Amino acid sequence: MSKLRVFRAAILHLLDDPKQSLTSDIAAVQYFSDGLLLVRDGLVEKVGHTPDLLSSLPVDCEIIHFPEHLIIPGxxxxxxxxxxxxxxxxxxxxxxxxxxxxxxxxxxxxxxxxxxxxxxxxxxxxxxxxxxxxxxxxxxxxxxxxxxxxxxxxxxxxxxxxxxxxxxxxxxxxxxxxxxxxxxxxxxxxxxxxxxxxxxxxxxxxxxxxxxxxxxxxxxxxxxxxxxxxxxxxxxxxxxxxxxxxxxxxxxxxxxxxxxxxxxxxxxxxxxxxxxxxxxxxxxxxxxxxxxxxxxxxxxxxxxxxxxxxxxxxxxxxxxxxxxxxxxxxxxxxxxxxxxxxxxxxxxxxxxxxxxxxxxxxxxxxxLYLDDKLGNFLPNKEADFVVLNGKGTPLLERRLAKAQSLHEKLFALLMLADDRSISATYILGEEAYCNPNT
Structure with missing residues (x-):
């Protein structure tokens, strides 16, 4: 029997090369401020906004929730x-x-x-x-x-x-x-x-x-x-x-x-x-x-x-x-x-x-010519992903609180984050690492 796992958090991935745009409304950037990532048997089934997907889930489905976290591809x-x-x-x-x-x-x-x-x-x-x-x-x-x-x-x-x-x-x-x-x-x-x-x-x-x-x-x-x-x-x-x-x-x-x-x-x-x-x-x-x-x-x-x-x-x-x-x-x-x-x-x-x-x-x-398998959350790709914590350090938390746009928040995260901001790493939809300090 196939196994469905559902993850809830802010979710960000790229559908194409974004070039050097600074806006988040370009077609290459897909962001869900409250998103669901559906994983079945280790592969991505669907990703989308929580209100759009929640009603379609089985009533007994467990949702693994990461409030105030960001999920990105591995x-x-x-x-x-x-x-x-x-x-x-x-x-x-x-x-x-x-x-x-x-x-x-x-x-x-x-x-x-x-x-x-x-x-x-x-x-x-x-x-x-x-x-x-x-x-x-x-x-x-x-x-x-x-x-x-x-x-x-x-x-x-x-x-x-x-x-x-x-x-x-x-x-x-x-x-x-x-x-x-x-x-x-x-x-x-x-x-x-x-x-x-x-x-x-x-x-x-x-x-x-x-x-x-x-x-x-x-x-x-x-x-x-x-x-x-x-x-x-x-x-x-x-x-x-x-x-x-x-x-x-x-x-x-x-x-x-x-x-x-x-x-x-x-x-x-x-x-x-x-x-x-x-x-x-x-x-x-x-x-x-x-x-x-x-x-x-x-x-x-x-x-x-x-x-x-x-x-x-x-x-x-x-x-x-x-x-x-x-x-x-x-x-x-x-x-x-x-x-x-x-x-x-x-x-x-x-x-x-x-x-x-x-x-x-x-x-x-x-x-690596693996973009048919990895790199974003399109359906049927392998569900390797990372859960990022914007409160990994006091400085990062403070800086993100001042950020206005999504681009500014992501840029500050990339510049200031380190292993303390990695809350969890998932391989084929299964937890492979969990930060003990998160």
């Missing part, structure tokens, strides 16, 4: 490293030195599946505590890291994408694989996990400098053999990195062109950072269907540079938001929207509250 992180959980907030280095000093030694531990399982469990619970319900996730070069991650995600019924790092040069010997071993290990993991429950696989060369031409060709072979898997890597994050790639791949027009020449750009290819690109690169991404992960927290923390959102959107490139833990210093995509606003302010661009919410929800779903 947050979607388009770039994050779970093995870097324990090195978050590492001091004082830029990208290439940061990898050598902090990242590679930390990742060396993930050949031990027991260790990997413990970190994966903490990592996923932390995502849920922050309101993130779906993520595109780096493992390490070890297959055990991916097995542990997928087992933990499966136990929590999460929609997660992950992959084994491919890395056959310019890294410590203890983390090197080979083109053939990377292909064989990735193929076995795809066969075991891709499409199992809500899990999906990403072919994951770390970045161009750590993969030979032969290994990048093997990554392209995997994408050809499994056309519905993802490609997850980094591009043009740091100026020294870009110069290094030019030395390593002199026949490529640009850093992005390295991936294009190896047939790695397609729908479901997600390129983290994408800072130092030119118009030809952006056009290539748009034409191939590749997406960019905007990672403002890590770009500021590591001092990499400023992502040009307007140029990407004007070129038709899909863009999602990424926390990029551990380069990023917070698991919270609410904090990522805060930093995104500041990154764009430095470039004389404005990030509206609608656009910020879009990047963290429907925009992320579109970047």
């Amino acid at each position: 947050l979607i992180d388009t770039h994050i490293h779970y093995p870097q959980t324990d090195m978050i907030a590492a001091f004082g280095e830029r990208l290439l030195e940061w990898l050598e000093i902090y990242t590679f030694p930390t990742e060396s531990q993930f050949g031990d599946e027991t260790h990997a399982a413990e970190v994966a469990a903490f990592f996923l619970d932390e995502l849920l505590r922050q309101g993130t319900t779906t993520a595109l996730v780096f493992g390490t070069v070890h297959p055990a890291s991916v097995n542990a991650f997928f087992k933990a995600a499966q136990a929590r019924r999460l929609r997660m994408i992950a992959g084994k790092v491919m890395m056959d040069r310019n890294c410590p010997a203890y983390l090197q694989d080979t083109p053939d071993s990377a292909y064989a290990d990735s193929k076995a993991l795809i066969d075991q996990w891709h499409g199992k429950d809500r899990l999906l696989y990403a072919v994951t060369p770390r970045f161009a400098p750590t993969s030979s031409d032969a290994q990048l060709a093997k990554a392209g072979q995997l994408l050809h053999e499994y056309p519905d898997v993802y490609l997850h890597t980094h591009v043009a994050e740091n100026q020294d990195e870009v110069a290094w790639v030019a030395e390593l791949f002199p026949k490529s027009r640009s850093y992005l062109d390295v991936y294009h020449q190896h047939q790695l750009l397609k729908p479901r290819s997600v390129l983290a950072h994408s800072i130092y690109l030119d118009q030809a690169d952006r056009d290539c991404m748009a034409q191939t269907g590749a997406a960019a992960a905007f990672c403002p927290c890590s770009n500021l923390f590591i001092g990499s540079g400023l992502f040009n959102l307007k140029a990407m959107q004007d070129s038709g490139v899909r863009v999602g938001l990424g926390s990029d833990v551990g380069g990023g210093d917070s698991f919270s995509l609410l904090q990522a929207t805060n930093n995104a606003y500041k990154v764009l302010q430095l470039q004389n661009q404005k990030l509206s509250a609608w656009q910020a919410l879009y990047l963290a929800t429907l925009g992320g779903a579109r970047a």
